[in-house]
Amino acid sequence: xxxxxxxxxxxxxxxxxxxxxxxxxxxxxxxxxxxxxxxxxxxxxxxxxxxxxxxxxxxxxxxxxxxxxxxxxxxxxxxxxxxxxxxxxxxxxxxxxxxxxxxxxxxxxxxxxxxxxxxxxxxxxxxxxxxxxxxxxxxxxxxxxxxxxxxxxxxxxxxxxxxxxxxxxxxxxxxxxxxxxxxxxxxxxxxxxxxxxxxxxxxxxxxxxxxxxxxxxxxxxxxxxxxxxxxxxxxxxxxxxxxxxxxxxxxxxxxxxxxxxxxxxxxxxxxxxxxxxxxxxxxxxxxxxxxxxxxxxxxxxxxxxxxxxxxxxxxxxxxxxxxxxxxxxxxxxxxxxxxxxxxxxxxxxxxxxxxxxxxxxxxxxxxxxxxxxxxxxxxxxxxxxxxxxxxxxxxxxxxxxxxxxxxxxxxxxxxxxxxxxxxxxxxxxxxxxxxxxxxxxxxxxxxxxxxxxxxxxxxxxxxxxxxxxxxxxxxxxxxxxxxxxxxxxxxxxxxxxxxxxxxxxxxxxxx
Ligand code: NAD
Numbered sequence: 001x002x003x004x005x006x007x008x009x010x011x012x013x014x015x016x017x018x019x020x021x022x023x024x025x026x027x028x029x030x031x032x033x034x035x036x037x038x039x040x041x042x043x044x045x046x047x048x049x050x051x052x053x054x055x056x057x058x059x060x061x062x063x064x065x066x067x068x069x070x071x072x073x074x075x076x077x078x079x080x081x082x083x084x085x086x087x088x089x090x091x092x093x094x095x096x097x098x099x100x101x102x103x104x105x106x107x108x109x110x111x112x113x114x115x116x117x118x119x120x121x122x123x124x125x126x127x128x129x130x131x132x133x134x135x136x137x138x139x140x141x142x143x144x145x146x147x148x149x150x151x152x153x154x155x156x157x158x159x160x161x162x163x164x165x166x167x168x169x170x171x172x173x174x175x176x177x178x179x180x181x182x183x184x185x186x187x188x189x190x191x192x193x194x195x196x197x198x199x200x201x202x203x204x205x206x207x208x209x210x211x212x213x214x215x216x217x218x219x220x221x222x223x224x225x226x227x228x229x230x231x232x233x234x235x236x237x238x239x240x241x242x243x244x245x246x247x248x249x250x251x252x253x254x255x256x257x258x259x260x261x262x263x264x265x266x267x268x269x270x271x272x273x274x275x276x277x278x279x280x281x282x283x284x285x286x287x288x289x290x291x292x293x294x295x296x297x298x299x300x301x302x303x304x305x306x307x308x309x310x311x312x313x314x315x316x317x318x319x320x321x322x323x324x325x326x327x328x329x330x331x332x333x334x335x336x337x338x339x340x341x342x343x344x345x346x347x348x349x350x351x352x353x354x355x356x357x358x359x360x361x362x363x364x365x366x367x368x369x370x371x372x373x374x375x376x377x378x379x380x381x382x383x384x385x386x387x388x389x390x391x392x393x394x395x396x397x398x399x400x401x402x403x404x405x406x407x408x409x410x411x412x413x414x415x416x417x418x419x420x421x422x423x424x425x426x427x428x429x430x431x432x433x434x435x436x437x438x439x440x441x442x443x444x445x446x447x448x449x450x451x452x453x454x455x456x457x458x459x460x461x462x463x464x465x466x467x468x469x470x471x472x473x474x475x476x477x478x479x480x481x482x483x484x485x486x487x488x489x490x491x492x493x494x495x496x497x498x499x500x501x502x503x504x505x506x507x508x509x510x511x
Contacts, residue, residue: 021178021207026092026324027312027357035181037206040213043173046202047217050144050171053199058141058169062120065167066113072194073109076102079190083155083183090154090180092322092359095314097276101156104441108160111443112464116167119461120468126511127474129492129499134475139468141169142243146218148211148233150225151324152279152381154180159187161222161245162201164464171200175214177225178207179324212236220244220467224281227405227452234455245456245466248449249379250407251285253400253426254436256297257393257413258290264434265412266300269385270308272410272436274363277323278332278383281453282408282437286369286376287387288396294389298347298367301385305348308363312356323359323382332361332382339366339373339386349383371402379405393422401427406450410436427451 019037024030038046057065076083080102087098120139127133145165149158158176165172176184184203191201204210208229215221215236223233224247237244254272256265272284289297310320323329329352336350349362361383369376369386376386390396400409409428413419416433423431429448430439439445446457456466482489488496503509 019206019209021205023090023179023182025089026359027089027322029358032089032182035178035205037178038204038210038213040209040216043204043210043213044217046173046204047144047146047214049199050173050202053197054141054143054169054171057166057171057197057200060169062117062167062169065169066116068194068196069109069163069167070113072191072196073106075190075194076187077106083186086183086186087155088321090183091151091276091324092312092357093276093324094311094318094321096316096318097321098155099316100441101153104443105156105159105163107441108443108459109163111459112164112167115461116164116464119464120168128511129495130509132477132479132492132495134477136473136475138471138473139168139465140471141165141468143170143219144217145170145172145220145222145467146214147172147174148214148221148223148225148229149174149176149184151177151179152276152281154183155187157224157247158184161224161458161463165220165222165467166196166201168464168467170220170467171202173202173204173214173218175204175206175211178205181205216240218242222456222466223247227454230454243466245448245458246454247281247447247456247458248407248452248454249405250281250283250449250453251377251379251403251405252282252408252410252428253396253403254284254287254410255390255393255396255400255412255422256287256289256293257396257411257415257419258292259414260293260412260434261414262293262296262300263304266297267304268410268412268435269301270304270363273385274308274320274383275437277320277361279324279328279381280437282440283381284410284436285380285384285386286403287385288390288399289387290393290396291389291391294387298365298387301365301387302348305363305365305385310353310356310360310363312360320363320383321360322357323361326359328381329359329361332364332380332384335373335375335378335380335382335384336364336366339369339375342370342373344369344373344375344386371399377403397422397425401425404452407448407453408432408437408439429453429457 023032084098123137125135127135221244227248230246230248349364353360366386406428409426410432419433446460446462448457
């Protein structure tokens with residue numbers, strides 16, 4: 001066992017005893033180091049530095065901020081092997097899953113660098129009194145944006161929303177998960193190496209109390225994590241009247257219609273359910289299969305499950321690695337036990353794999369499931385594939401919507417038009433047709449939840465514009481202006497009445 005303590009992670013020494021958090025490799029149980037939870041005073045000091053640095057950062061042209069973020073993306077790309085190694089030793093995920101974090105982050109940086117200058121440019125809007133009034137909107141950063149992030153995508157989830165926040169002119173303070181802090185510190189070190197000033201991007205370390213102190217200090221809070229924590233953060237943000245966005249949990253449905261290609265649907269279902277061993281907010285967690293193909297689908301998916309390679313080994317051909325925490329392992333087992341007690345059958349897998357590591361679990365397929373079982377109603381965050389037979393598409397849509405969450409969803413069908421029509425009837429932030437999770441991998445598409453899956457959107461123009469406050473400026477050009485004691489002069493009243501009549505017919509004059 002190698003005990004390596006990263007000097008970057010250690011906080012200043014203090015006479016008071018602070019909470020020590022050990023960081024472990026979930027596959028080997030080696031200790032990677034420890035962090036000391038930062039106090040509220042320390043967090044406030046970090047935020048004060050970020051506040052002081054913000055005006056100078058915002059004074060850079062948007063293109064310059066984009067250039068620095070692109071430079072960082074290039075540095076990260078160059079160091080991707082180290083990034084993958086850090087992610088793997090922190091989470092136990094497979095190499096391909098770790099590479100995906102780097103790849104998606106890279107495309108997000110490129111996307112915003114390409115579009116942000118246009119979206120952040122002042123916009124001229126139509127005015128009620130054309131020519132006399134010029135109306136414009138300016139997009140100004142909030143100030144200091146805080147980020148609180150989870151452990152399951154310790155690089156991607158920690159950094160992805162910081163990119164638009166920084167481009168928009170905010171400075172940033174990130175509190176990564178206490179389970180995986182070294183991955184975030186690695187990425188932030190590379191940002192500094194790429195030329196982004198130190199006080200523009202800073203980290204604070206710790207768990208709940210450090211996160212709460214951050215919410216209490218910043219001008220905007222972007223949270224990714226569980227619904228329970230999200231609620232607490234939203235309540236505090238409401239008290240402080242600061243903006244917040246919440247990317248929370250999910251229980252994503254996948255519907256297989258009778259006309260679907262069974263091979264593509266069965267293998268695609270496993271990809272959606274087993275990515276990162278099921279520890280994904282947009283994991284496929286419940287599958288509804290139309291009755292005519294149900295039996296054939298079960299046979300097919302078991303065939304494909306037998307080909308899934310689960311291993312701690314290096315190599316992009318490994319499909320699934322370890323779970324990260326005991327909590328998820330125990331919840332996975334509890335959901336299986338609850339389902340079996342209520343009549344479900346485990347038709348594939350169902351057991352731990354201690355021969356591979358302490359937190360490995362087999363891809364597990366369950367049949368005979370229904371909505372009385374936790375496995376079909378509560379977020380599992382493990383490699384479970386519960387299959388439920390449904391009469392038809394109508395029943396599938398009804399059951400898909402019968403859940404407290406609404407993050408992502410998927411439909412497999414040969415009829416693409418019908419698939420898209422059905423998609424719009426699912427209460428979720430996004431829907432994939434004949435694939436899973438690609439909505440998230442497409443930076444132009446807004447991503448986020450409805451119901452208990454959160455509020456606000458990341459990615460797309462929406463994911464940038466949440467980090468700015470629009471400021472409207474109206475200029476009276478003083479054409480034919482005379483001193484007057486009301487907002488409308490008699491002349492302007494006549495102009496307004498005339499415009500009201502002609503606007504219906506002259507689109508160029510419409511507001
Ligand atoms: P969590 O809510 O336990 O922790 C998330 C972060 O919040 C951590 O950094 C933690 O230290 C911090 N935190 C905990 N209590 C806090 C408090 N009272 N005040 C401020 N900060 C606090 O979640 P987790 O276990 O790290 O992550 C798993 C959850 O995250 C799952 O539910 C998953 O679905 C969700 N998730 C959602 C998305 C998304 O995009 N919607 C992405 C990844 C994960």
